[in-house]
Amino acid sequence: MRIDLHAHTTASDGTTLPSELATEAVAAGVDVVAITDHDTTAGWHEAAEALPAGLSLVRGAELSCRIDDTSIHVLAYLFDPDDAGLQERFAAVRASRDTRGRRMVELLQADGYDVSWDAVAAVATGTIGRPHVAQAMVEAGVIAVREEAFSQDWIGTGGRYWAGKQEMDAVEAVRAVTAAGGVTVFAHPAASKRGEVVDDSAIVALAAAGLTGLEVDHTDHSPEERAHLRGLAADLGLVVTGSSDYHGERKAVRLGEHTTAPDQLAEIVGLATGVPLLGPATALLR
Ligand code: AMP
Ligand code: ZN
Ligand code: FE
Ligand code: FE
DSSP states (O other): OOEEOOBOOTTTTOSSOHHHHHHHHHHTTOSEEEEEEETOOTTHHHHHHTOOTTOEEEEEEEEEEEETTEEEEEEEESOOTTOHHHHHHHHHHHHHHHHHHHHHHHHHHHTTOOOOHHHHHHHOSSSOOHHHHHHHHHHTTSSSSGGGGGSTTTTSTTOTTOOOOOOEEHHHHHHHHHHTTOEEEEOSTTOGGGTOOOOHHHHHHHHHHTOOEEEEEOTTOOHHHHHHHHHHHHHHTOEEEEOOOBOGGGSSOOTTSSOOOHHHHHHHHHHOOSSOOBSTHHHHTO
16 A cells, blocks of 8 residues: 655645645555645545545645744644634634745845735645745746745745744644644654754654654655654654655655555554545555
């Protein structure tokens, strides 16, 4: 069974429609795919509606969080999408993402760059993120390729035209997702190339708050980082996942490029009480 627990759609900064995720997953030889858009559940319904008989779907989200003054991402799976506390937090983060997007555009305009908020909004159909600003910068001829935008010269974290956004406190986020019947996994905990890495002590604190797993096999992790995280997961009794963090055409990684072992998914599914895993894997994992 090929299990990929992290994929974005047009509900955030992916380029695949939620309704197309299933087709792409099947084409990539994936048996279980998770929809994990940034700070939203907007794609869940469409993705579930389009599910073919042979594919299983884990409904989830990737939460913008903060711990020890560092921005991190927490994957949340199978939580109740109608949980008011959680949706309120998501909405607050999305509103802040709009504000900070506009701020970055203003900073660029103040230096004479011809990037408009309309151009950013035109490429975003869901949760707005820096990839949308980066795309508008490319279209305006400010930079040649989107990756350039993420340097300190532009909108990389702490960069010249970067603006921060409101994020959930990571410990509170883990507790809120758990309260909504969901399960949490620390996304790409060692993605050092983004300049946002936390000490192991943060992982220990999150585990104490109820974190279930660590996303170990991720394209941004080196073999050494994976080995370290695997050891830490073993020490703390955490589940280990692997996933592509698929963004369609916005990232080079393929769906199913990294995968999660069935027994690890079984642990996640076994802990969740919010919504069920959809599809045939439900029976196979028991
Ligand atoms: P945001 O959540 O708006 O701060 O934007 C973060 C998103 O930008 C991530 O989910 C990635 O999709 C993308 N991203 C972050 N760092 C990079 C990078 N160095 N190169 C390309 N894309 C990146
Ligand atoms: Zn993203
Ligand atoms: Fe992420
Ligand atoms: Fe992601």
